[in-house]
Amino acid sequence: MSTPFYVSPQQAMADRAEYARKGIARGRSVVVLQYTDGVVFVAENPSRALHKVSEIYDRIAFAAVGKYNEFENLRIGGVRYADLRGYTYDREDVTARGLANVYAQTLGTIFSSAAEKPYEVELIVAEVGSAPEEDQIYRLPHDGSIVDEHGSVAVGGNADQISSYLDQRHRDGMTLAEALKLAVDSLSRDTNGGERTLTAEQLEVATLDRTRPQQRKFKRILGRQLSRLLDEHAAEGDGKPAADADGGSGKAGASDEGADGKGTKGAKDKDDSEGESGPLL
Amino acid sequence: MEANTRSTGRLPAAFLTPGSSSFMDFLGDHSPDLLPGNRPLPPVQGAIEAPHGTTIVAAAFPGGVVLAGDRRATMGNVIAQRDIEKVFPADEYSAVGIAGTAGLAVEMVKLFQLELEHFEKVEGAQLSLEGKANRLSTMIRSNLGMAMQGLAVVPLFAGYDLDREKGRIFSYDVTGGRSEELGFAATGSGSVFARSSLKKLFQEDFTEDQTVMAVVQALYDAADDDSATGGPDMARRIYPIVTVITEDGFRKLTESEVAEVARAIYERRLEQPDGPRAALL
Numbered sequence: 001m002s003t004p005f006y007v008s009p010q011q012a013m014a015d016r017a018e019y020a021r022k023g024i025a026r027g028r029s030v031v032v033l034q035y036t037d038g039v040v041f042v043a044e045n046p047s048r049a050l051h052k053v054s055e056i057y058d059r060i061a062f063a064a065v066g067k068y069n070e071f072e073n074l075r076i077g078g079v080r081y082a083d084l085r086g087y088t089y090d091r092e093d094v095t096a097r098g099l100a101n102v103y104a105q106t107l108g109t110i111f112s113s114a115a116e117k118p119y120e121v122e123l124i125v126a127e128v129g130s131a132p133e134e135d136q137i138y139r140l141p142h143d144g145s146i147v148d149e150h151g152s153v154a155v156g157g158n159a160d161q162i163s164s165y166l167d168q169r170h171r172d173g174m175t176l177a178e179a180l181k182l183a184v185d186s187l188s189r190d191t192n193g194g195e196r197t198l199t200a201e202q203l204e205v206a207t208l209d210r211t212r213p214q215q216r217k218f219k220r221i222l223g224r225q226l227s228r229l230l231d232e233h234a235a236e237g238d239g240k241p242a243a244d245a246d247g248g249s250g251k252a253g254a255s256d257e258g259a260d261g262k263g264t265k266g267a268k269d270k271d272d273s274e275g276e277s278g279p280l281l
Numbered sequence: 282m283e284a285n286t287r288s289t290g291r292l293p294a295a296f297l298t299p300g301s302s303s304f305m306d307f308l309g310d311h312s313p314d315l316l317p318g319n320r321p322l323p324p325v326q327g328a329i330e331a332p333h334g335t336t337i338v339a340a341a342f343p344g345g346v347v348l349a350g351d352r353r354a355t356m357g358n359v360i361a362q363r364d365i366e367k368v369f370p371a372d373e374y375s376a377v378g379i380a381g382t383a384g385l386a387v388e389m390v391k392l393f394q395l396e397l398e399h400f401e402k403v404e405g406a407q408l409s410l411e412g413k414a415n416r417l418s419t420m421i422r423s424n425l426g427m428a429m430q431g432l433a434v435v436p437l438f439a440g441y442d443l444d445r446e447k448g449r450i451f452s453y454d455v456t457g458g459r460s461e462e463l464g465f466a467a468t469g470s471g472s473v474f475a476r477s478s479l480k481k482l483f484q485e486d487f488t489e490d491q492t493v494m495a496v497v498q499a500l501y502d503a504a505d506d507d508s509a510t511g512g513p514d515m516a517r518r519i520y521p522i523v524t525v526i527t528e529d530g531f532r533k534l535t536e537s538e539v540a541e542v543a544r545a546i547y548e549r550r551l552e553q554p555d556g557p558r559a560a561l562l
Contacts, residue, residue: 079402
């Protein structure tokens with residue numbers, strides 16, 4: 001039997017944090033932005049069935065990066081928490097703040113318990129209010145801390161880089177198409193400074209739209225509607241984005257590797273056809 | 282256990298345990314005391330006096346289904362409430378109307394709505410219309426003990442079946458037995474009269490507007506002969522609740538839309554109190 005040797009608490013925590021961060025960094029990022037009518041969630045996610053963005057309750061949605069089974073577990077826990085709370089009290093009594101607190105406690109306990117491996121996830125919980133000032137966005141890193149965010153936020157692999165890109169460009173009162181364009185631009189920037197082109201098929205987009213007449217404000221933006229919104233910004237920018245995209249996809253094709261090859265190739269094909277149809281619009 | 286959801290503590294293990302997509306199953310495991318069917322029944326002598334909802338009618342038309350209810354709740358021979366709502370959306374494509382003990386019925390609807398919504402959020406897909414109808418069956422069955430003491434709940438369930446592309450109606454008995462109705466159906470104390478009325482008026486090729494008219498005629502006839510069913514209250518401007526479910530989803534007619542139909546019927550009945558006549562042969 002080997003003798004257990006001493007590891008300082010600082011070192012143990014640092015190791016756990018590093019483990020979790022590395023796991024998270026492997027995933028593609030998710031960005032969340034406020035726009036005039038609500039909050040938009042944009043993720044790079046080629047899967048149609050496995051979601052990174054989901055509805056939790058009437059005005060509350062959830063976005064996550066990291067290990068799928070871990071954040072899916074937390075998502076379902078959140079849905080159960082919200083539904084039980086709404087059933088016990090009233091639908092109004094389910095709040096993003098309450099949910100974020102529960103998530104923070106859960107993640108925090110798991111992170112500091114030696115018996116469990118830390119969750120490799122980073123979450124965003126957002127609630128749309130009746131006016132932009134009342135929107136709430138919380139970011140929850142792997143260690144159970146909780147950050148109150150405004151305007152825009154990114155989590156995942158390139159979060160720092162994307163966040164600073166978003167911080168510089170995001171402003172209040174953007175339309176959905178503008179916010180979506182900014183989100184896609186931020187996601188398509190590579191670590192090495194190159195640009196890829198993300199097509200509608202590679203994106204998962206959802207909104208919490210305060211103008212929706214239904215009680216449940218969460219809505220996925222799919223297919224034609226998404227393409228139309230993406231085209232809208234391509235047309236607005238005239239020839240410039242097309243030129244950028246051409247250069248970008250070339251670079252990305254060279255720099256991206258392995259598993260990304262397929263996605264990038266798809267993107268390039270789509271990009272070419274867009275290049276043709278672009279000037280016609 | 283319940284205390285955990287109220288505090289801001291960690292999510293209890295039950296919340297994070299993979300399991301059923303049913304909210305009722307979750308409640309049964311986690312807080313069985315919150316399930317209506319699990320309440321211990323006090324021994325009582327005779328029937329309990331509690332407000333009762335009365336007449337609900339439904340009729341299908343090509344492309345959808347109409348579900349409507351009067352507004353009266355009675356307790357014995359007293360009108361307990363003049364403007365009660367007994368028709369509720371169950372989800373985007375279905376609605377449920379309730380007759381029977383109002384308190385229990387409203388609770389059942391609340392749980393049923395949550396059951397459908399919970400499934401949709403967890404699974405990322407809607408239940409089939411058949412699945413929804415069966416779920417309601419189970420809930421009525423769980424109320425059997427109460428029903429035996431005179432606190433029965435007998436709903437009428439209608440929805441648009443996206444797979445079969447048509448509106449469908451399901452009726453229930455107190456034991457949870459469900460049967461699909463072709464064309465039209467009614468439940469509650471005035472149902473006998475409403476059903477007879479619809480039997481004479483109903484045609485399979487009615488338009489949406491004609492179906493709404495026929496259904497409100499049936500409610501008028503029910504109110505005419507059943508003291509527990511309320512007719513359109515012109516003086517207080519209380520009109521029936523009429524909902525339409527089509528491919529586009531659930532829609533509740535506005536007060537002015539129903540008022541127009543009810544007023545037209547009322548004026549016609551001033552001349553012909555028994556309403557429209559069917560041909561003898």
